[in-house]
Amino acid sequence: MAEVSITNVRKVYPGNVEAVKGVSIDIPDGGFCVLVGPSGCGKSTLLRMVAGLETITSGECRIGGRVVNEIEPSDRDIAMVFQNYALYPHMSVYDNMAYGLRNRGTPKDEIERRVQEASKILGIESFLERRPRQLSGGQRQRVAMGRAIVRKPQVFLFDEPLSNLDAKLRVQMRVEIKKLQRALGVTSIYVTHDQVEAMTLSDKLVVMSAGRVEQMGLPNEVYRKPASRFVATFIGSPPMNIARGVVRGKGAVSIGDVVLPVADMAADLVPGAAIEVGLRPEDLIVTPNGSLTMAVDFIEELGATQLFHGMLGGAALVIQAASGLVPADSKTLNLSIDPAKVHLFDLETGMRRGL
Amino acid sequence: MVENRTFGDRLAYLILTIGVLILAFPVYLTFVASTWDAATIINGQMPLYPGPFFAENYYRTLFIGTAGTTREPVINMMINSFVMAMAIALGKIFISVLSAYAVVYYRFPFRMAAFWLIFLTLMLPVEVRIFPTFKVVADIGFLDTYQGLAVPLIASATGTLLFRQFFMTIPDELLEASKIDGAGPFRFFKDTVLPLSMTTVAALFVIQFIYGWNQYLWPLLITTKDSMQTIVIGIKKMIVTADALTEWQLAMTTAVLAMLPPVAVVILMQRLFVKGLVDQEK
Numbered sequence: 001m002a003e004v005s006i007t008n009v010r011k012v013y014p015g016n017v018e019a020v021k022g023v024s025i026d027i028p029d030g031g032f033c034v035l036v037g038p039s040g041c042g043k044s045t046l047l048r049m050v051a052g053l054e055t056i057t058s059g060e061c062r063i064g065g066r067v068v069n070e071i072e073p074s075d076r077d078i079a080m081v082f083q084n085y086a087l088y089p090h091m092s093v094y095d096n097m098a099y100g101l102r103n104r105g106t107p108k109d110e111i112e113r114r115v116q117e118a119s120k121i122l123g124i125e126s127f128l129e130r131r132p133r134q135l136s137g138g139q140r141q142r143v144a145m146g147r148a149i150v151r152k153p154q155v156f157l158f159d160e161p162l163s164n165l166d167a168k169l170r171v172q173m174r175v176e177i178k179k180l181q182r183a184l185g186v187t188s189i190y191v192t193h194d195q196v197e198a199m200t201l202s203d204k205l206v207v208m209s210a211g212r213v214e215q216m217g218l219p220n221e222v223y224r225k226p227a228s229r230f231v232a233t234f235i236g237s238p239p240m241n242i243a244r245g246v247v248r249g250k251g252a253v254s255i256g257d258v259v260l261p262v263a264d265m266a267a268d269l270v271p272g273a274a275i276e277v278g279l280r281p282e283d284l285i286v287t288p289n290g291s292l293t294m295a296v297d298f299i300e301e302l303g304a305t306q307l308f309h310g311m312l313g314g315a316a317l318v319i320q321a322a323s324g325l326v327p328a329d330s331k332t333l334n335l336s337i338d339p340a341k342v343h344l345f346d347l348e349t350g351m352r353r354g355l
Numbered sequence: 356m357v358e359n360r361t362f363g364d365r366l367a368y369l370i371l372t373i374g375v376l377i378l379a380f381p382v383y384l385t386f387v388a389s390t391w392d393a394a395t396i397i398n399g400q401m402p403l404y405p406g407p408f409f410a411e412n413y414y415r416t417l418f419i420g421t422a423g424t425t426r427e428p429v430i431n432m433m434i435n436s437f438v439m440a441m442a443i444a445l446g447k448i449f450i451s452v453l454s455a456y457a458v459v460y461y462r463f464p465f466r467m468a469a470f471w472l473i474f475l476t477l478m479l480p481v482e483v484r485i486f487p488t489f490k491v492v493a494d495i496g497f498l499d500t501y502q503g504l505a506v507p508l509i510a511s512a513t514g515t516l517l518f519r520q521f522f523m524t525i526p527d528e529l530l531e532a533s534k535i536d537g538a539g540p541f542r543f544f545k546d547t548v549l550p551l552s553m554t555t556v557a558a559l560f561v562i563q564f565i566y567g568w569n570q571y572l573w574p575l576l577i578t579t580k581d582s583m584q585t586i587v588i589g590i591k592k593m594i595v596t597a598d599a600l601t602e603w604q605l606a607m608t609t610a611v612l613a614m615l616p617p618v619a620v621v622i623l624m625q626r627l628f629v630k631g632l633v634d635q636e637k
Binding site for chain 1: 529535551
């Protein structure tokens with residue numbers, strides 16, 4: 001059990017390519033931290049530096065209070081689950097899980113006990129003698145997790161562990177990982193580019209972009225109060241609508257000729273200033289007496305919900321509503337929105353312009 | 356269409372059969388000749404079926420040898436050839452696995468230079484560098500020894516290249532997983548790289564054993580003693596005789612014997628080959 005603290009960590013590759021530009025993250029003991037961002041944002045590099053697979057150019061990484069910058073991966077007391085599982089193809093499932101323990105000189109009966117225990121947790125007892133090739137994707141994923149569990153490490157590192165699975169299995173394994181992490185209480189760092197995984201798994205969500213942390217915090221906090229346009233559009237599906245708008249005075253902006261009330265608005269915004277307005281598709285509520293009128297172009301049926309694509313004040317807009325609530329042949333919709341759910345972003349920097 | 360295809364199939368089989376017969380006939384003739392006595396072969400009336408001298412010919416060849424030219428029992432030559440071929444095959448596998456492992460997995464100064472030097476030796480087969488090699492071997496005092504037969508032929512790049520190509524297909528994540536599992540470079544080599552390379556090792560062993568077994572020029576140069584000659588040289592000596600009748604029945608017996616070990620290696624290793632392949636596909 002240990003907390004992980006990353007302080008001002010940078011990674012510069014030969015040729016002066018700066019992959020990670022000074023990142024500081026503190027993860028409490030037993031916390032589940034998810035690093036999310038588009039590909040090339042440095043999230044995997046950061047994870048690999050914690051694992052010890054990449055050297056840290058500058059800054060400090062501590063696990064359980066101990067600086068691990070110069071410590072070999074095997075001595076950092078971590079376990080890692082790789083994207084392609086990285087199981088040893090020539091070893092049985094049992095040997096795959098036991099290998100790390102054997103290298104550490106763990107006694108045979110202890111290895112046996114731990115492998116049995118881990119395989120029971122993961123439900124893989126029945127194929128301990130099989131080779132990885134004889135297993136399905138989901139089973140291999142479990143074995144990779146088993147290999148991590150038997151070590152009883154201080155920290156679990158997950159490098160996009162679910163991206164090779166099909167959609168259904170991904171949802172199932174996501175739940176299992178969360179349960180398992182809760183049950184074992186091991187500090188975990190999880191890298192993904194899937195914002196749904198990020199939202200559901202984390203109790204500390206770190207959104208990265210271009211080698212920097214854009215925002216970190218509780219998933220709900222990040223979702224409700226995105227610190228920048230990047231975070232706002234990256235987290236959430238369908239993504240937040242962003243429209244050009246103009247400040248109309250205190251607590252009001254307009255998109256085209258449609259005026260919206262705003263609760264969270266920086267004090268220094270002057271009327272007439274151009275601004276970007278962000279509206280989450282599910283925050284726009286369809287009501288007969290809504291003050292905003294949207295012209296509907298077409299509808300996407302998702303089963304539980306429907307997506308309405310249309311125009312509001314000259315800007316393209318998508319809204320989400322529960323199925324059956326709105327007639328599918330509606331040409332115009334009346335919408336209303338809670339002023340607290342209107343987000344403002346600076347036109348140039350993309351930063352949030354809230355209080 | 357169907358008509359055509361059967362005709363095509365038959366034609367293919369016909370050509371194949373002719374090809375097999377052309378290739379197999381000399382081998383069969385060699386075997387037949389090894390079962391007749393010298394007189395029958397020399398007067399040109401040897402039948403196309405095996406004769407009654409099988410046991411005698413093989414006994415004489417293996418344990419007594421020819422009367423004039425080679426003076427050594429062929430069993431000794433076979434042992435020499437076998438030792439040489441095994442030393443070359445095993446030595447080459449050992450050296451090339453290690454050097455390929457170094458080139459692929461270690462970052463050291465002049466790594467690529469080392470690799471290209473190894474690569475360059477591909478352009479210098481034994482025949483090209485035979486004089487300097489002979490000089491070196493003679494100066495060390497390796498003439499007429501097994502070391503002299505085998506060591507110079509071990510040094511070449513084919514195996515290194517083969518293993519390098521294979522190692523590069525091993526995913527990096529396996530190395531990283533090993534690192535996290537606490538396996539150092541040697542453990543990673545022994546526990547992961549080597550077991551995964553077994554089919555490549557088997558393939559290289561087959562190729563190199565046959566290469567070593569069939570060596571002619573090099574053994575001819577550095578062996579002078581009868582007790583060190585290899586079977587390939589033995590056959591040659593038996594056939595070319597200046598002032599005596601060629602003992603064809605013994606020469607043919609030797610030829611048949613010379614074919615057996617490579618065939619055995621191919622058959623045995625083929626099993627391992629297939630096993631490795633099947634294991635991987637499962």
